Amino acid sequence: MVLARAFDTKALNLQKQGRSGAFTSCKGQEGCQIPAVANLKETDWLVPSFRENAALIARRMPLVNLFLYWGGDERGSHPREDRYKQNNLPIAIPVGTHLLHAVGISMSAKIKKESSVAMTFFGDGATSEGDFSEALNFAGVFKTPTVFVCQNNQWAISLPVSKQTASSSIAQKAIAFGFEGIQVDGNDVFAVYHATKYAVEKARSKEGNGGPTLIECVTYRMGDHSTADMASVYRPIGEAQCMEQFDPILRLEKYMKKKKMITDAEINSVEEQSKQQVEKAVEAYENIEPAPLEDIFNYTYAELTEPLKEQRDYLLALYVGEERKKNPIIEKIEGGFP
Amino acid sequence: MATPVLTMVDAIRQAMEQEMQRDKNVVIIGEDVGYDGGVFRATKGLIEKFGKERVMDSPLAESGIIGTSIGMAVAGLRPIAEIQFSGFIYPAFEQIISHATRMRTRTRGKFSCPMVIRAPAAGRVHAFEHHSESMEAIYAHIQGLKVVIPSTPHDAKGLLISAIRDPDPVLFLEPIKLYHGAKGEVPEQPYTILIGKANIVKKGNDLTLISWGVMMPICRDATEQAKSLGIDIELIDLRTISPLDSQTLVESAKKTGRVVVVHEGPKNCGVGAEISAQITEKALLSLKAPIKRVTGFDVIYPLYKLENYYGPQLPQIMKAIEEVMHF
Numbered sequence A: 001m002v003l004a005r006a007f008d009t010k011a012l013n014l015q016k017q018g019r020s021g022a023f024t025s026c027k028g029q030e031g032c033q034i035p036a037v038a039n040l041k042e043t044d045w046l047v048p049s050f051r052e053n054a055a056l057i058a059r060r061m062p063l064v065n066l067f068l069y070w071g072g073d074e075r076g077s078h079p080r081e082d083r084y085k086q087n088n089l090p091i092a093i094p095v096g097t098h099l100l101h102a103v104g105i106s107m108s109a110k111i112k113k114e115s116s117v118a119m120t121f122f123g124d125g126a127t128s129e130g131d132f133s134e135a136l137n138f139a140g141v142f143k144t145p146t147v148f149v150c151q152n153n154q155w156a157i158s159l160p161v162s163k164q165t166a167s168s169s170i171a172q173k174a175i176a177f178g179f180e181g182i183q184v185d186g187n188d189v190f191a192v193y194h195a196t197k198y199a200v201e202k203a204r205s206k207e208g209n210g211g212p213t214l215i216e217c218v219t220y221r222m223g224d225h226s227t228a229d230m231a232s233v234y235r236p237i238g239e240a241q242c243m244e245q246f247d248p249i250l251r252l253e254k255y256m257k258k259k260k261m262i263t264d265a266e267i268n269s270v271e272e273q274s275k276q277q278v279e280k281a282v283e284a285y286e287n288i289e290p291a292p293l294e295d296i297f298n299y300t301y302a303e304l305t306e307p308l309k310e311q312r313d314y315l316l317a318l319y320v321g322e323e324r325k326k327n328p329i330i331e332k333i334e335g336g337f338p
Numbered sequence B: 001m002a003t004p005v006l007t008m009v010d011a012i013r014q015a016m017e018q019e020m021q022r023d024k025n026v027v028i029i030g031e032d033v034g035y036d037g038g039v040f041r042a043t044k045g046l047i048e049k050f051g052k053e054r055v056m057d058s059p060l061a062e063s064g065i066i067g068t069s070i071g072m073a074v075a076g077l078r079p080i081a082e083i084q085f086s087g088f089i090y091p092a093f094e095q096i097i098s099h100a101t102r103m104r105t106r107t108r109g110k111f112s113c114p115m116v117i118r119a120p121a122a123g124r125v126h127a128f129e130h131h132s133e134s135m136e137a138i139y140a141h142i143q144g145l146k147v148v149i150p151s152t153p154h155d156a157k158g159l160l161i162s163a164i165r166d167p168d169p170v171l172f173l174e175p176i177k178l179y180h181g182a183k184g185e186v187p188e189q190p191y192t193i194l195i196g197k198a199n200i201v202k203k204g205n206d207l208t209l210i211s212w213g214v215m216m217p218i219c220r221d222a223t224e225q226a227k228s229l230g231i232d233i234e235l236i237d238l239r240t241i242s243p244l245d246s247q248t249l250v251e252s253a254k255k256t257g258r259v260v261v262v263h264e265g266p267k268n269c270g271v272g273a274e275i276s277a278q279i280t281e282k283a284l285l286s287l288k289a290p291i292k293r294v295t296g297f298d299v300i301y302p303l304y305k306l307e308n309y310y311g312p313q314l315p316q317i318m319k320a321i322e323e324v325m326h327f
Helices: A002-016 A030-037 A053-058 A063-070 A099-111 A130-142 A189-204 A239-246 A248-258 A264-287 A306-318 A322-326 B008-022 B046-050 B062-074 B090-100 B136-140 B153-165 B176-181 B213-228 B246-256 B271-286 B304-309 B314-325
Strands: A045-047 A118-123 A146-152 A180-185 A213-218 B005-007 B026-030 B055-057 B078-082 B116-121 B146-148 B170-175 B183-185 B199-202 B207-211 B233-237 B240-242 B259-266 B292-296
Touching: A002 A030, A002 A053, A002 A063, A002 A264, A030 A053, A030 A118, A030 A146, A030 A189, A030 A213, A030 A248, A045 A099, A053 A063, A063 A264, A099 A118, A099 A130, A099 A146, A099 B062, A130 A146, A130 B062, A130 B090, A146 A189, A180 A189, A189 A213, A189 A248, A239 A248, A306 B246, B005 B008, B008 B026, B008 B046, B008 B153, B008 B170, B008 B176, B026 B062, B046 B055, B062 B078, B062 B090, B116 B153, B116 B176, B136 B146, B136 B240, B136 B259, B136 B271, B146 B153, B153 B170, B153 B183, B170 B176, B170 B213, B176 B213, B199 B213, B207 B213, B207 B246, B207 B314, B213 B233, B213 B259, B213 B314, B233 B246, B246 B259, B246 B271, B259 B271, B259 B314, B271 B292, B292 B314
Parallel strands: A045 A118, A118 A146, A146 A213, A180 A213, B026 B055, B026 B078, B078 B116, B116 B170, B146 B170, B207 B233, B207 B259, B259 B292
Antiparallel strands: B005 B183, B146 B240, B199 B233
């Protein structure tokens, strides 16, 4: 959690300094993500949206990959296969669309009689999308081993959850689709761990009939929606500051200190180590050779089609010799994405 | 032994059945595809043969069908997703354009979506609203997707088998009118037809006539009629809309110098426009006349009393051929 926070802080700074692109912070939601994925095996599936950096870090995604991705380099989106075996789908940008992929992956597991589980993360805003309903409906009908983790962080950009749904909880929506919904304090790592453990074990068990679970983690988006957003425009004054006392890292630290499980010196040391790890990843990110320009063609299809070969050759002919190596590094642009 | 004669829908069913026998990862999902056998009976008998785990009757939700198919494909299955009519595909459009076609790029090849989306398409069948459109051009614009339209039972079987075995997502649009309207010899053994390659149906020297799908039978008639007028037509069935086999088209245009493109879908930004641009870019100096398009109009597909005025008919095609010949 501390490492995820250190990454988050650094990524925001890099964006402010123009050293990286737009970024979506997950500050305050580490307590939902990390205990949840702790229940997954390597071969289980994580189907994340764009606010799941903490979950990805917990799934041992190299930090340099995350910096690359948010820094506009597609090579970050998936580590090279030989050193990374976790089944993570790339983060979904269109809200709510990826829940169906988690269901499809679970359908495949059922058909192939594999015991793998798919866990997908999304926010309160995503529950308004049609694909949320379709996904939960398919999961209910096909009784798939899927764990839906909704991080109800109270805000979908500028809209509070009260304007997102008239339901008194998100967890209760599961009932309409014929399976269990559980609401937990998303800033309590023990509650999240317990609920997700139950859901993952249920999904994996044949005797328990398997099947899906919707877990609503009630949490708070401590930061802006993204670096292009300014939450102070629409959030009540003082709300975010007031919520800082519920920061999941702070709460866990307090608990561990009270139980004499950790000292201040140890906390400092973890923070220091995390910062160093992050700095090392930034260095690797900033010193990587640019991707070759023909890279934009290479993964469109398994094999380059004739029209694409023609277009690739056209591009290559435009940049010859040294020009090709120069691969335009994007300077600070006028009118760019904020 | 004589080669069996099948309708197109029988050929499509045979292709799926043989592929499901060959590869246990091939599964079918769609509305009413199970015990009903599909509204056009394309999947008739398959649930009895392969069970309900591999022939899945889905809830009535197109985005759900394509979205879960993406998940299944990523996890190693080879789903064939049936959309009951291509006019109902639009709720799933986002899944196609934002996910299925991008998975390979977004994971640098670690994950991909080898899946086929089958959907009945095109008009001339006196159907309800939303059941008659030829909207292939929309899909040809999507990077990472392949778009295939057969016009004969033989091609339907070979192309569908290729589509199922293809490592990338393929949209397979089946002309409703030809499901039972097209009959022909279909070898019993499984075979493939290359996706991305146009078929020269008849060689000729005077004019290149390019079409696909539901318009092919009419273009064959036009080819015959032109012959009686002394015009030797080279007839090309595009078969794959994307990726476009511009090489075959350009070579033919260079030979004949005259080109007519016929499609049922609307003219504006239609596939005919791309074909015309490709030939103009690569064979301008061989052309003896402007390329002519005979297409559907840029209007909402009419209810069936006026349906015959919408898409190209034989006299329009003949007129275009004569205009291009006598330019």
